[in-house]
Structure formats: C-alpha cells, structure tokens
Amino acid sequence: MKENETALCTWLEKHSGQLISMCDDIFTHPETGREEFYAQSLLTGYLKDRGFSVELGVGGIPTSFRAVWEQGTGGPAIGLLCEYDALRDFGHGCGHHMQGPAVVSAAAAVKALWKDGPAKLVVYGTPDEEYGDGKVTMLRNGAFQDLDFALMTHAGPNTTVDVKSLAMRSAYVRYHGRSAHAAIKPEDGRSAVDALMLAIHGMELLREHVRSDVRLHYAIRKTGQSANVVPDFAEAEFVARSYSSEYLEQVWARLERVLRGAAEMTETTVDWELVSDCQSKVPVRRLNQLLMDHARQLDAPQQIPYREQTGSTDFGNVLHRVPGGCIRVAFVPEGTSSHSQAWLDAGKSPALHSAALMAAKVLAMTAWDLACNPGLRREIQEEFAQNLAKEQREAT
Secondary structure (H helix, E strand, O other), X not given: OOHHHHHHHHHHHHOHHHHHHHHHHHHHOOXXXXXXXXXXXXXXXXXXXXXXXXXEOHHHOOOOEEEEEEEOOOOOEEEEEEOOOXXXXXXXXXXXXXXXXXXXXXXXXXXXXXXXXXXXXXXXEOOOHHHHOHHXXXXXXXXXXXXXXXXXXXXXXXXXXXXEEOEEEEEEEEEEOEOOEOOOOHHHOEOHHHHHHHHHHHHHHHHHHOOOOOEEEEEEEEOOOOOOEOOOEEEEEEEEEEOOHHHHHHHHHHHHHHHHHHHHHHOOEEEEEEEEEEOOOOOOHHHHHHHHHHHHHOOOOOEOOOEEEEOOOOHXXXXXXXXXXXXXXXXXXXXXXXXXXXXXXXOOOHHHHHHHHHHHHHHHHHHHHHHHOHHHHHHHHHHHHHHHHHHHHHHO
16 A cells, blocks of 8 residues: 555554444434434534534534535545434434444544645535435535535445436325215215326326336325215325436426326316435546545455446435545445344444444545545546536437
C-alpha cells in the first residue's frame, strides 16, 4: 500500500474501539425514521470533538446533520453520507447502525492526516431511508448541492458495489364514491371499490406495453366493510419502478391516466398522495472500480466485482446530481437477506465490527484519492456526465 493508505489504516485501527462502541450503541438504541435523535447526537458529538463544524436539522429534517472540515479554498468537496434509522418494531436488521460510525471515522482519519493542498470533507447524516426517502426531502430543501462527489457504505452478504438501482415512485390512491343500500337502492350508489378494481385492471394491462425493466405493484389498503352497502371509499398503494428515472416519468404519466379513467368510468373521484420518489443511480464504473480496488487491497471478505442491478434507494436521487458510489461490506453469510433475523442477530458480532472498520478504511482511502488527484476527479465526472446524458437520451 502507499504511505498515505497505510497511515489511514493505522489511524483507524488505533481508534477502532470508539468506532465499534458507536456501532453497538446505535444498535442498542434503535430509532425509526425522523426519530433518530440519539444517533444524531452520538455521531455529531464525535465530529465536533474532532474539529468539524456541525449543523443540525438540515434539509428540512430535524434528525439530519451536516458536518464540514475544510483546509484552504477551492478544493473538491467530498461528501460522506450515512443513514442510521432502524426498521419499525424490529431494530437494526438492515445494518444502518454501522454506516454512521464508519463514515465519521473515515472523515476523522482523513482530516487528522491531511497535510498539503486544499480539501473539503462534508459529512451528511441522512435519516429516514427505510420508509420516508429522507434524502429526497433533503434534496428538495437544498442539501447536497455543495458536493462534488458522494460516498456511502452499507453492510451486506458480499463486499461489492452496485451499478444500477431501480427508480421507484409510489402513491396512496384514494377513490371517493357515493354509498347506498346495495339491495334496495343500488342505482344511487357509485362504488369506490369498482373504481379501484378498474384501476388495478388497467395497471395489469399496462404491464404488456412497457419496457422489460419496468415493475408495477399494488396493495389494497382500505375498502368498504359491508357487502350490502355500496362502498364510498377505497384506497390502495400503487408502485412503479424502472432502471431509468426518465422512462419512469413516462410510465407514471400513463398510470395517472389509468387512475383518472377508472374514476371517469365509475362516476367517482380520485386523488393520490405521493409516498416515495426514488430515482435510479447513474452508474460511474470508474468510481466503483476505485472502491473495489481498495476493498481488494484490504482483502475484504466475500468479494464479488459488482451487482449489476439492485432495488430502490433514495441515494439514487443524490447520484442523479453528483457522481458517487457505495461500498457494501460483508458481515453475514452469502445469500442472507437483509431485514431478516439473521442480520439482526449479527448486529453486534465481531463480523459486523470488522465490516465497519473495513468500510471506514475503504471510504478514507477513496476520499483521499479524490481529494488529491485532479485527473481522477475529471475522469469520474466526465463518465458521470456521459452516463446521465445517455440515460436521458434512451428514455426518449
């Protein structure tokens, strides 16, 4: 390894006790989205103690934060993002409790050892990933605009990086009709359930006329309670996904016409409330390669070169604006699903602690490379711009 890489790893190993303690502390105090005040305080306290300037509640979410260290002016702004929300009534079964400790430790290591040239580290605490797309809210309120690059980490069954993610939009769709006695006066009724059934049928027919990467789902949430009363209300969640955010816009516009058409046919009314709006990741293979090169250097466990496709994440919204990547580090057996008891059981294990330290090392080394190598930065930014333009062209 290079001298700076050895120094970063040595610093992180020396301070690994506090990293592990923070992982265990957040695991023991699980907090769901927008309630993560304990984790926020723990992580920002660590950063304040190491000379970062900290702002709480950025981007319209009280449990978020932004922490900055800058030397000189005009240097690249390297973003390090972390989640720390738990699953409802379950705890940290997705490994989010390791992200914050790994990220703040990586930032502290770079700051402690950086000597020459301008540089800027921006650590963002990003709450409510599991259920609320916190990064989407934060973006809408001005967060992340100060970044040139965005890095993250996540625990997993393999050490790897993701190339693509599914853009996802979901909404609670509500039909409003008119109730009537279904036997005595059915002609006075206008069934909200009929409208919902037509909308679901329309979505099923839409599947035949979209690109192969599109996924369409629904779940009925509320309907009438009595069969002899024409139901005046029905609600379902509708979800659409695609590996192209731009193409998903077209699909969603068609779905909205289906929803309105079902209301027109049944003489009901319809409204909907947007629940989630995750964009797809814009892949930057050069940055993914850099992350995996460092993982290989460190002999990270259970490596696979990359995952070509994965699910949906609000990190994709950030990666539609700046180039970035996420290093996943293995801590459970290959094939083990997240949001499972196996992940929860391993949450304070030596394997999790080792994964958090490994993630901190990879992030620190990658952030250092980006900060000190203008040619690398240009290469990554040019690839990002090309891939974003390609996605926009292919959608049309």
